Amino acid sequence: MPTSIAFEQAVMTLSPRQWNESGHDMARAVDALEQGKVLFFPHLSFPLTLEEVALLDPQLVDVKRKNISFQPLTHHLKGVASAAKSPAIRQLLTRYYQQSCQLVAAVLPDYQQVLHSPTNTLRLHPITAWRDTTSWRKDDSRLHVDAFPSRPTRGERIMRIFTNINPSGQNRVWRVGEPFPALAQRFLPRLKRYSPLVSWVQHRLGITKTRRSHYDHLMLQLHDSMKADQEYQQHGPQLALEFPPGSSWICFSDQTPHAAMSGQFMLEQTFLLSPASMQDQGRSPLRVLESLAHQPLV
Numbered sequence: 001m002p003t004s005i006a007f008e009q010a011v012m013t014l015s016p017r018q019w020n021e022s023g024h025d026m027a028r029a030v031d032a033l034e035q036g037k038v039l040f041f042p043h044l045s046f047p048l049t050l051e052e053v054a055l056l057d058p059q060l061v062d063v064k065r066k067n068i069s070f071q072p073l074t075h076h077l078k079g080v081a082s083a084a085k086s087p088a089i090r091q092l093l094t095r096y097y098q099q100s101c102q103l104v105a106a107v108l109p110d111y112q113q114v115l116h117s118p119t120n121t122l123r124l125h126p127i128t129a130w131r132d133t134t135s136w137r138k139d140d141s142r143l144h145v146d147a148f149p150s151r152p153t154r155g156e157r158i159m160r161i162f163t164n165i166n167p168s169g170q171n172r173v174w175r176v177g178e179p180f181p182a183l184a185q186r187f188l189p190r191l192k193r194y195s196p197l198v199s200w201v202q203h204r205l206g207i208t209k210t211r212r213s214h215y216d217h218l219m220l221q222l223h224d225s226m227k228a229d230q231e232y233q234q235h236g237p238q239l240a241l242e243f244p245p246g247s248s249w250i251c252f253s254d255q256t257p258h259a260a261m262s263g264q265f266m267l268e269q270t271f272l273l274s275p276a277s278m279q280d281q282g283r284s285p286l287r288v289l290e291s292l293a294h295q296p297l298v
Helices: 026-035 083-107 127-131 180-190 196-204 214-228 230-235 285-293
Strands: 011-013 038-041 068-071 076-078 116-123 157-164 172-177 238-243 248-252 258-262 266-273
Touching (some): 038 238, 076 083
């Protein structure tokens, strides 16, 4: 049996029903988020038009891609199998980005001017479709923290907003894990050493868009080590969460261990944030790992 985590230790529930609505608990929201908690909005839905409901079809995703992705600042859309559906999907994802910005302004106002590099996705496949056909390293039903293999962040935070848009009542089921400092202490001794030469070669060969820093190397190693450790997956500290249709949630996915277990049809908005823009940058994975490694990592 896994070690159980109390709901209150991992989740903060918030009351807004509108994307531009603040509330009495907003002052505590940033603190909870920076601790690694999930901010859960049980009544924050993203209603779809009839035209948008018709887009909830996995066949609209290019067979070479996992999801449809969109960069709202450049209007660049990727992963759509049907060109005829691209305008409607672009409009849907633009609207979700705009609503997400309203949510940040209402709930996380200190972040409003410092979040950057927005990208969002339309996730149409059932989780089981990918879990059953992918490698263990890409299996997101295993507890992990997010790290980008080809896009080094050099310590930038990864904040994600999610909304369950399932039209048939299916919950999105997650597992979340232990606080990041405990996670890092557990896995850091087993991570492979960083090589600046390997980082340089990977960039020269086009494997990465920029050179991986020591931090990026450790985060990728942590991601892989967590997923490869079956004992940890089965018995490590964790909590099961269910996000019903019509609910939304936010977390720092580079800090909060998470695993997607079941569900289908979701919108997700990603932003990056510099640790220097946090209320307490000491809670960032970069500062935690630097403290444990006793050296700068970027």
